[in-house]
Amino acid sequence: MASKETTALVTGASSGIGESVARRLLEKGYRVIGTSRDKQRLSALQQSAGGRFHALELDVTNLQSIESLLQRLPEPWRKIDVLVNNAGSDIGGRKPFHLGQAANWRNTIETNVQGVIHLTHVLLPGMVKQDFGDIVNIGSTSGLEPVPTTAAYSASKHALDGFSESLRMELERTGIRVMQVLPGMVRTGFAAARYADTKQGEQFYDDFGKWLCADDIARTVIFALQQPRHMVVSRLVVVPKPV
Numbered sequence: 001m002a003s004k005e006t007t008a009l010v011t012g013a014s015s016g017i018g019e020s021v022a023r024r025l026l027e028k029g030y031r032v033i034g035t036s037r038d039k040q041r042l043s044a045l046q047q048s049a050g051g052r053f054h055a056l057e058l059d060v061t062n063l064q065s066i067e068s069l070l071q072r073l074p075e076p077w078r079k080i081d082v083l084v085n086n087a088g089s090d091i092g093g094r095k096p097f098h099l100g101q102a103a104n105w106r107n108t109i110e111t112n113v114q115g116v117i118h119l120t121h122v123l124l125p126g127m128v129k130q131d132f133g134d135i136v137n138i139g140s141t142s143g144l145e146p147v148p149t150t151a152a153y154s155a156s157k158h159a160l161d162g163f164s165e166s167l168r169m170e171l172e173r174t175g176i177r178v179m180q181v182l183p184g185m186v187r188t189g190f191a192a193a194r195y196a197d198t199k200q201g202e203q204f205y206d207d208f209g210k211w212l213c214a215d216d217i218a219r220t221v222i223f224a225l226q227q228p229r230h231m232v233v234s235r236l237v238v239v240p241k242p243v
């Protein structure tokens with residue numbers, strides 16, 4: 001179990017993997033700050049976790065929203081020991097690149113890459129000061145092996161892989177670990193958000209034919225965090241298999 005004072009911040013805790021990670025962290029005794037662009041979407045978590053959960057509005061594409069994050073937290077929540085960079089987007093993806101919209105590609109990069117880099121830059125100094133911390137980035141198998149019609153998304157997750165690995169090496173001789181969990185297909189609201197259409201999102205998973213669930217990734221994140229401090233889960237790839 002985590003010590004009573006261990007605080008984790010999970011971005012995109014309003015649905016899918018982020019929500020499951022937040023629930024598993026709470027179960028393991030962490031205090032959890034969950035973020036969403038819409039705090040209302042965190043109300044179920046808030047109700048079930050009570051005082052051990054703090055809901056925070058955060059748009060990771062908004063630099064001011066990120067830079068003001070620590071000031072916007074109540075003082076007892078400002079010492080953050082674990083950062084789970086989970087918020088991600090593929091809006092407008094899974095279509096031929098030339099038919100997609102530039103604004104969507106930009107949003108994918110801003111959310112999945114710049115958001116992670118900027119938020120890490122804001123929270124890392126606190127971890128360096130206490131010489132302790134864990135950063136878990138939610139990558140994707142698309143960050144290792146691209147597939148067609150995911151050019152911007154694959155680019156974003158390749159960039160995340162480079163960021164994670166470089167930072168992990170840079171911080172090797174400190175008390176801070178940088179880890180990456182890279183899921184294959186996970187059945188969440190991700191596809192519905194991509195198409196802005198719930199039915200099409202569900203059809204996408206049905207057609208794909210195999211998938212993980214959000215809690216599979218949450219348990220994987222907990223596994224990574226719970227390893228002894230001399231061990232860093234640099235890249236943990238998890239893929240579904242049909243049963």
Ligand SMILES: NC(=O)c1ccc[n+]([C@@H]2O[C@H](COP(=O)([O-])OP(=O)(O)OC[C@H]3O[C@@H](n4cnc5c(N)ncnc54)[C@H](OP(=O)(O)O)[C@@H]3O)[C@@H](O)[C@H]2O)c1
Pocket residue numbers: 011012013014015016017018035036037038041058059060061086087088089111138139140141182183184185186187188189190191193214
């Ligand atoms: N599903 C998969 O097959 C799969 C596979 C590999 C990797 N992943 C990765 O897993 C992560 C989580 O995805 P998921 O499958 O759980 O999808 P999801 O259910 O759609 O959740 C995405 C989360 O990201 C948040 N988010 C999106 N844009 C944001 C922004 N600009 N600022 C702040 N938060 C934002 C959303 O929060 P709000 O909308 O409430 O702000 C939501 O909580 C992503 O990084 C994704 O790339 C997913």
